[in-house]
Amino acid sequence: MDKKDLVNSQLGALAYDAAPESALIARIKQSYGLFIDGSFTEASAHEQFVTLNPANEDVLATVSRASDDDVDRAVASARRAYQKVWSKTSGAERSKYLFRIARLIQERSRELAVVETLDNGKPIRESRDIDIPLAAAHFFYYAGWADKLDHAGFGANPQPIGVAGQIIPWNFPLLMAAWKLAPALAAGNTCVLKPAETTPLTALLLAEILQQAELPDGVVNIVTGDGATGAALVGHPGVDKIAFTGSTEVGRLIQQRVASSQKRLTLELGGKGANIVFEDAPIDEMIEGIIDGIFFNQGHVCCAGSRLLVQESIADEVLRRLVRRVEQLRVGDPMDKNTDVGAINSAAQLARIQELTAFGEREGATRYSSSCVLPEKGYWFAPTVFADVAQSHRIAREEIFGPVLSVLTFRTPEEAVTKANNTNYGLACGVWSEKGSRTLWVAERLRAGVIWANTYNRFDPTSPFGGVRESGFGREGGRQGLEAYLNV
Amino acid sequence: MSDRLEVRKTYKLLINGAFPRSESGRTYEVLTERGEFLANVAQGSRKDLREAVGAARGAQAKWWGSSAYNRGQVIYRLAEMAESRRAELAEHVGLAEGLSAKQASKSVSRAIDRMVWYAGWTDKIAQVFGGANPVAGPFFNFSIPKPSGVIAVIASQNSSLEGFVDEVLAPICAGNCVVAVASERRPTPSVLLGEMTATSDFPAGVLNVVTGVTSELAPTLASHEDVDGIDLAGLDFESANELHVIAAGSIKRVFRPDERDSASTTRRLRAFIETSTVWHTIGQ
Numbered sequence: 001m002d003k004k005d006l007v008n009s010q011l012g013a014l015a016y017d018a019a020p021e022s023a024l025i026a027r028i029k030q031s032y033g034l035f036i037d038g039s040f041t042e043a044s045a046h047e048q049f050v051t052l053n054p055a056n057e058d059v060l061a062t063v064s065r066a067s068d069d070d071v072d073r074a075v076a077s078a079r080r081a082y083q084k085v086w087s088k089t090s091g092a093e094r095s096k097y098l099f100r101i102a103r104l105i106q107e108r109s110r111e112l113a114v115v116e117t118l119d120n121g122k123p124i125r126e127s128r129d130i131d132i133p134l135a136a137a138h139f140f141y142y143a144g145w146a147d148k149l150d151h152a153g154f155g156a157n158p159q160p161i162g163v164a165g166q167i168i169p170w171n172f173p174l175l176m177a178a179w180k181l182a183p184a185l186a187a188g189n190t191c192v193l194k195p196a197e198t199t200p201l202t203a204l205l206l207a208e209i210l211q212q213a214e215l216p217d218g219v220v221n222i223v224t225g226d227g228a229t230g231a232a233l234v235g236h237p238g239v240d241k242i243a244f245t246g247s248t249e250v251g252r253l254i255q256q257r258v259a260s261s262q263k264r265l266t267l268e269l270g271g272k273g274a275n276i277v278f279e280d281a282p283i284d285e286m287i288e289g290i291i292d293g294i295f296f297n298q299g300h301v302c303c304a305g306s307r308l309l310v311q312e313s314i315a316d317e318v319l320r321r322l323v324r325r326v327e328q329l330r331v332g333d334p335m336d337k338n339t340d341v342g343a344i345n346s347a348a349q350l351a352r353i354q355e356l357t358a359f360g361e362r363e364g365a366t367r368y369s370s371s372c373v374l375p376e377k378g379y380w381f382a383p384t385v386f387a388d389v390a391q392s393h394r395i396a397r398e399e400i401f402g403p404v405l406s407v408l409t410f411r412t413p414e415e416a417v418t419k420a421n422n423t424n425y426g427l428a429c430g431v432w433s434e435k436g437s438r439t440l441w442v443a444e445r446l447r448a449g450v451i452w453a454n455t456y457n458r459f460d461p462t463s464p465f466g467g468v469r470e471s472g473f474g475r476e477g478g479r480q481g482l483e484a485y486l487n488v
Numbered sequence: 489m490s491d492r493l494e495v496r497k498t499y500k501l502l503i504n505g506a507f508p509r510s511e512s513g514r515t516y517e518v519l520t521e522r523g524e525f526l527a528n529v530a531q532g533s534r535k536d537l538r539e540a541v542g543a544a545r546g547a548q549a550k551w552w553g554s555s556a557y558n559r560g561q562v563i564y565r566l567a568e569m570a571e572s573r574r575a576e577l578a579e580h581v582g583l584a585e586g587l588s589a590k591q592a593s594k595s596v597s598r599a600i601d602r603m604v605w606y607a608g609w610t611d612k613i614a615q616v617f618g619g620a621n622p623v624a625g626p627f628f629n630f631s632i633p634k635p636s637g638v639i640a641v642i643a644s645q646n647s648s649l650e651g652f653v654d655e656v657l658a659p660i661c662a663g664n665c666v667v668a669v670a671s672e673r674r675p676t677p678s679v680l681l682g683e684m685t686a687t688s689d690f691p692a693g694v695l696n697v698v699t700g701v702t703s704e705l706a707p708t709l710a711s712h713e714d715v716d717g718i719d720l721a722g723l724d725f726e727s728a729n730e731l732h733v734i735a736a737g738s739i740k741r742v743f744r745p746d747e748r749d750s751a752s753t754t755r756r757l758r759a760f761i762e763t764s765t766v767w768h769t770i771g772q
Contacts, residue, residue, distance in 0.1 A: 137624070153616060155753075252736055259732035259742075267739065424738070436768070443766050445549075447637075453768040460623035464631050468762045469716065470739045478621055478631065480763050488755070 038217025081218030098143030121343030266474025271427030505692025521586025547693030
């Protein structure tokens with residue numbers, strides 16, 4: 001297809017007046033300590049770092065960097081709480097604490113959404129409608145399991161593991177904290193949670209919520225910091241279980257690190273999700289699904305549909321519509337309620353996206369980037385679609401973790417499955433077709449932990465999430481999610 | 489005692505449904521627990537293992553693609569074969585483990601009963617470990633346990649038949665294909681079991697058994713990119729740690745048995761399944 005025709009067919013984004021959410025509700029403090037043994041405490045070495053608003057590079061707050069000693073204190077606190085309190089708290093009582101936490105998150109949901117958007121750069125529409133409600137739902141769901149573990153399918157009287165060390169990423173900060181804490185607490189473990197370096201604020205707000213819920217001291221400890229803090233947690237002999245969500249690269253190091261210990265491990269790692277589009281799929285919904293699959297959360301999604309596999313007969317039509325739709329995406333102020341695509345979370349992530357997309361052009365793919373005007377300050381990347389991508393290209397193999405879609409084609413269902421599975425990852429895939437039998441045939445053959453049929457990027461606390469192969473092991477969500485925190 | 493000279497068996501590998509000698513041409517001497525010569529057993533090589541992994545990968549889609557009912561019958565058929573050759577199995581378990589005839593016979597009975605247990609699991613796994621999920625939205629959402637794929641088993645060094653049955657049948661009944669490294673000093677019962685699969689309608693490649701020196705073979709499997717999971721049953725703590733680190737290179741599922749693995753646990757079954765969850769829209 002001629003690139004000029006595509007550009008001429010664009011409508012451009014419709015004009016709207018700005019509709020900003022107020023940041024006043026956020027009430028962010030100037031500085032935060034570590035949350036250990038039920039209260040905020042200064043880091044032993046008094047080291048601090050700042051967390052920025054990636055949309056304008058303003059400093060939001062100063063946060064403590066937990067040292068090895070601080071991690072040690074947090075683990076000791078979790079151990080004490082496990083032995084003296086939490087392991088003696090009945091399932092029914094644990095359940096009520098979790099219900100309380102769910103309610104408190106709901107009550108403070110607007111505040112949490114605003115802080116999440118300021119700290120992360122994601123559109124307020126997403127933090128308000130997806131991240132925060134799902135975080136509350138997760139606590140609500142697992143609350144109900146705490147006194148029903150005998151019925152979870154892992155035998156009678158399943159026991160907790162002990163102290164869980166949990167390391168979460170920056171793409172869904174509060175939601176990932178909920179995914180980690182809720183099942184761990186329901187199963188009777190105590191926790192040391194390490195939020196991501198660039199997005200610590202909602203976890204610290206959650207600490208305040210845990211205080212409001214009167215969760216016993218030390219049951220949850222939150223240590224902010226960088227990779228060194230995470231490494232201290234992984235290597236700590238007092239930790240019985242490590243749960244990590246992040247890159248495959250770091251996950252591999254963690255698995256190697258804990259191999260000679262008795263620690264239990266679950267890993268939720270990277271992905272290169274294939275979104276498979278058959279010619280009979282309803283095209284309007286499918287285009288929206290593709291857009292949502294890759295541009296949701298700026299593409300900072302491990303399960304993003306970053307490889308579009310489109311049946312050859314409709315490839316030109318799909319590409320034309322996609323490019324037009326990308327041009328209509330509203331990129332800009334994350335606090336604006338009309339914004340579709342917000343800021344890239346950090347300078348480092350932006351550099352990675354820029355590097356890989358430059359490679360895409362160099363390797364011969366055809367690039368279509370939105371002509372949207374990007375703000376001068378902050379970290380921004382225009383939504384981008386690459387056509388003429390070969391399976392061997394880096395943009396088809398490596399996780400970009402940004403708003404970049406690679407488009408490949410196929411002819412037969414067999415070829416679609418082969419191409420979809422041609423990756424070391426295996427987290428999520430999409431299938432678009434009106435023919436249910438074919439969808440299920442494809443789903444059966446995809447090596448992926450989650451398959452969305454005629455939809456994409458849906459999450460629910462009852463639905464297990466997690467990968468196969470180098471996307472990690474273990475599940476979060478559902479009955480299966482309890483297994484990661486039970487000694488079964 | 490008869491004065492007839494017995495016809496001895498050559499103990500070979502099981503790869504892709506065939507019984508080759510090691511491509512290396514090597515064998516090693518296996519003694520009974522009492523130190524008497526038992527057999528020269530094929531000493532498998534890295535190349536044998538790579539072929540076995542290829543065979544397992546080639547067989548896996550078909551094995552998983554057959555019905556759970558069918559897989560159950562195939563495993564049940566193995567139990568039938570084992571029952572009819574139980575005297576031979578008992579003799580070898582006795583020689584390998586130094587058990588009395590009575591003890592060996594009991595061990596074989598338990599192993600065969602275990603096969604029957606696994607035969608009954610194939611069509612229960614999806615129901616017990618999967619299910620429908622009541623998501624908040626217009627979706628039909630269900631989770632099915634899928635096999636991890638190709639599983640390497642470093643079989644128990646001591647439990648020559650019972651251990652081996654658990655270690656290979658748990659992943660196989662979940663739809664995986666297996667490359668097993670037999671007990672180094674007690675390999676003959678597992679070789680016999682491998683032979684029985686050939687008359688039990690096991691498709692070629694579903695179970696591959698390689699005999700040889702564990703310390704030489706195990707690292708090849710732990711580092712093999714096309715192996716999805718590994719059971720380190722037959723290694724001591726230190727060696728298991730080393731292999732675990734190697735296996736982490738490709739994020740393998742690593743199973744290390746412990747005291748929890750008593751008779752009725754489902755830990756081994758769960759070790760090599762992957763919950764796959766499908767969301768399908770509901771609409772008119």
